[in-house]
Amino acid sequence: MTVVASIPNRASLWAALLLSGLCAGAGLFLALHYPLSAPAAVGVWLAVALAALRWWPRTPALLLGLLPIVGFAPWSGWISFEELDLLVLACAAGGYAGVALRLAPQQERAPAWRHMLVYSPLVLLLLTLFGASLLLALQRGIADAGGFVFGWYQGYHEPMNSLRLSKSFFLVALLLPLWKQAGASRPGELSRALLWGMVLALAGCCLAAIWERHAFTGLLDFSTDYRSTALFWEMHVGGAALDGCLALTAPFAVLALLRARTPAQFMAMMLLAMLTAYVCLTTFSRGVYLAVPLGLATLVLLRGGQRRRAIRVAGANTAPLMSVPPAAKLGGLLLAAAFVGAAALMFGSSGYRGLLALLGAMLVLLIMPASLWLPSTGQRVTAVLAGGALAALLSGACLALSMAVPKAAYATYLLALACALFLRWRDKPGQAQPIHACLLTASWFWLLAGVVTVADYWGGPIARWDAFRPLLLLTLLWPLMLMRPALWPFKAQGIPGWRDRGLLFGGLLLAASVISALAGGAYLRDRVSNWRQDLQVRFDHWNEGLAMLQTPQDWLLGKGAGRFVANHFFTGPAAQHTGDYRLKSGTDGRFYLVLSGGKHVLGYGELFRVSQRIAPPQGEVLLRARVRATQDVSLQAEICERHLLYIQNCLGGVLGAKAKPGEWQELSLPLGRAPAMGGAWYAPRLISFAIAMNQPGSVAEIAALRLSDVSGRELLANADFSDGMAHWFFSSDRHHLPWHAKSLGLHVLLEQGLIGVALLTLLVLLALWRLSFGRGREHVLAPALVASLLGFLAVGLFDSLIDAPRIGFMFYALLGVGLGLRALPGAVVEKAG
Known part of the structure; x- marks a missing residue:
């Protein structure tokens, strides 16, 4: 599409241009003070702003998709300001400039009845009051x-x-008018941007x-006391930023899965x-175990309602929708139950x-071709018997x-x-092939026997008998479905x-991952079994929080x-x-x-640490410090x-300083020879x-920390705190x-008292x-939005969540999109997907 710009000709467009300029000024000011590299920050900021200028209706995809991976506080030392602010200001500056200059996407403006986001006066009033709160x-x-x-x-x-924890709402308020304009001119594009922005956010979160x-820890270690944090630096003092991100984004990924049109998608x-x-399991968070299934169940129910209403509204003119007969549903449940039982007993x-x-055998079973039901009943019985006999001979030889x-x-x-x-590949669709049915049945029976052989080789006689009994029941399922075609679950009309x-x-893979996590990891079992004790600790902590509200004003307006x-x-x-x-700044102006130190039990893992990312040290390492106490x-x-939170493969020592009030002491501590550090290139530590x-x-007061290795390299940046806390970070x-x-x-x-609670x-x-x-409710995103909000609230029963600005x-x-979302005419008529 050719980009065409024009000079603003209305007051609203001039206001958008002014807002763009203000955002550009603020964004560039922050970028110029970015601790890691101001020139790089300015360059990236300008690139994002230009992308937002050109494709401003798609800013949700750019913004939401990058959020989980643009938190570099452990490297930069920034927490009051962060990459979130730079990203939002870049999208706002470019987006509002695109609106003001009436670039090509703006020219095809939809009529009012086609607008995607419409806010009622009541909603606008409540949003204003919440912002005021x-x-x-x-x-x-302050x-x-x-x-x-x-x-x-x-x-x-x-x-x-105070600014750090307040800004998230106002950053969203800055962007909502832009997204509302996108919903007026490109509603479909905005919907896709929101959907894929959340999907990309989940992908980034999962990969991290x-x-x-x-x-x-290793991917299959479910016993080590290690809870994933991804790139959410906000979890340096605990919290549930990762949990909140998973609860918000997972429903959108499932919605995209249900709407996928091609095998590749x-x-x-x-x-x-x-x-x-996998990531949900390795959070070891009971809140996630509650929130994500709750959200996905809500998504399925609401999407099912949409589809049923589509049938009623469009009738015979609608494309065939999913229709699974009861017998086929029973067959699917039998397959799933047989697998879960076998996996649980075998693992x-x-x-x-x-x-x-076992998963390989189930894969073969699920891809059995429809042509196997074309031979007569007698021929199918013969195929089962002959196939079983052939499989028995092959299995005995293999054993x-x-x-x-x-x-x-x-x-x-x-x-x-x-x-x-x-044999599956050699199937001839639409042709009755009794011999082929016999051979394919034999191969599957042989494969099941191979599962027993693998179990026996790995775990011995105990594993052999643990596998044999459930697999014997699973063996009977295929003949049952071959004789009773109605039980075969893959004949739903309209579904590829x-x-x-x-x-x-x-679903079987998901069940397998849950079984392996529960059976293969003591830590997960401990987390699940200790919920009563942990809940009591939460109750005590909540009572401590409520005790902070000591006056009527505190209760009404918060602290x-x-x-x-x-x-x-x-x-x-x-x-x-x-600790803290x-x-x-001293009398000489130096920082x-x-x-x-904290007053709680200071175990090695409970220390309050001030830290900095460094390159791998080589050889003998020396620490020099200037300390006053x-x-x-x-x-x-x-x-x-x-x-972020867990340490391993350490080199360390204790640095002691004597009581000398007002006197700086020059101390040194040989830390010893550094072990090999850094891990593999594809999974660096x-x-x-x-x-x-x-x-x-x-x-203690510390004026400088200098760390050097055998090569004489200074490993610490900003070692004398002359640039404040740039490059330094802290954790509990x-x-x-x-x-x-x-x-x-x-x-x-x-924070906001009963008024804030009531408004939210x-x-x-x-x-x-x-x-x-x-x-x-008929908008394609509505089920995912409801599922996300409910899942988020479920995690929020036990964690603060919004004290992490990105979350x-x-x-x-x-929430802002949900308050204004409106289904477009005809949206209820949707093809199966």
Whole structure:
């Protein structure tokens, strides 16, 4: 499409151009102060802004798709401002400029009745009131922190934290008019951008989590106490940012899977669904285990309602929709139940090899061709009997070979699998082939026997009998369905064969992953079994939070945005106080770090650490520090392989400083010879240096930290804090409760009071009503939006969520879209997909 621009000719277009300029100014100002590389930040910012200028109706895809992977605080040290702000300002600057200049996508403006986003006066009033409540919370939070003081690197106790936790809603409010305009001129394009933006967000989130698992634990380790964080730096003090992202994005991926039109799209989305299932399992989060199934069940129910209404509205003129007879549903349930039972009984003794062999056999069963039902009943009975006899001979020979030749069990299984796939490929659709039916049946029976052989080779006689009994029942299923064609689940009218088979096989893969996680990992079982104790801990913590509200004004208006951590520090139990840091300036104008230790039990994993990403050290490593203390202090210094919360393969020591008030001490600590660090190139392990106070309640001042290896390289950037906390980051690895309200409702109550809770509740209920029963329910995105919001709220029962700005942005974005979404005329008539 040729891009055509024109000078604004209306006040609204000039206003859009002015807003674009303001966003450009703010965005470039932030980019010029980016700690890692200002020139690179400016270049990337301009590229994003130009992309938004050219394709402004698609900004949701660009923005939402990048959110999970654009958090570089552990490298930059930024937390008050972050890449989210740069990305939103770039999209807003380019997008509003595209609207003002009336580029090509704007020229084909749809009539009012075709607009996708329409906001009622009530919704606009509630959004305005909620924004006002947030502004008041921002003002109260800054006042509670002692007044506004600007700083690029302030922590959670300082006034900039109020801005950090308030900005997500206002960033969404900045973009909603742009998206509303896109919904007026390109409603279909905006819908696709929202859908694929969320799908891309999930893909980025999953790939990051899988890299993390591969690098630091291994993909099949379900016993290590390691919970994935992906690239959500906001989890450096615990929290549920990853959980919230999964709950918000998973329904959109399933919707895209259900709407896939080609085998390639279907396979891509099925792969993403399997990756999502794995990542959900390895969060070890009971909130995710509740929220994601709840959201997906809601999605299926609402989408089913859409399809039933499509049939009623369009009648015979509608393309055939999914129609699965009851007997076929029963057959599908029998197949799934037989697999789940067999996998559950086998996995303990056969392990992953037995499970993979069973999955291969099920794959062959699910792709059995329809031509097998064309021979007469007698011919099918003969095929089963003759095929069983042939399979028995082949299986006996393979079993004997596996006992005599090492690993022959795997080779014979692969041979049986190859034969089955070859016979399936040689099928002649529409032709009755009794001999072919016999051979294909024999190959599948042979393959099932191969599963037993693999189990026996891996786990011995116990595994053989654990596999034999359930597989004997599974063996009977195929003859049953061959004799009773109505039970075969893949005859639904209007559904391509690859589609329903793929969905069922995907369900079997999901079941296999759950079984392997539960049976193969003690940590997951412990997490599930300890829910009562953990819930009581949550109740106690929530009571501590409610105790912060000491006046009627606190209950009505809250304590202020971003003030939970500070208020918990002063009102919560002293035994839970965490460590902290402050960046201060001396009389000479130079910065120094004030580091304090927490008052809780300071186990090695519970230390409050200030850290920096570094390159792998080589040889002997030396730490030099300039420290001042009013009491004897002990500092833990370490170099570890570490992503965010968990450390391994460490090199470290203790740096002691004597009590010398007002006097800087030059200290050095040989850390020893560095081990090999970094991991494989395809799954690198990140390396960080960290310093921590390992005495409860003690305080030290640090003016410089210099780290060098045998080559003389200085491994630390900004070692003297002359650039503030640039490149430095902090974490509280395992002591998380004092950092979060641990409930979405309680978080809003503490920050905005009952007024904020009431307004947000009304907005959520209005969105859910509109999408489930109102004018938006027939929109293709409505089921996914409802599922996302409900899943998010389910996670929010036990975690704050919106205290992570990127997750807050995603939530407010979907809420804003849901409040105005309107189905276009004819949207209810939809082809099966």
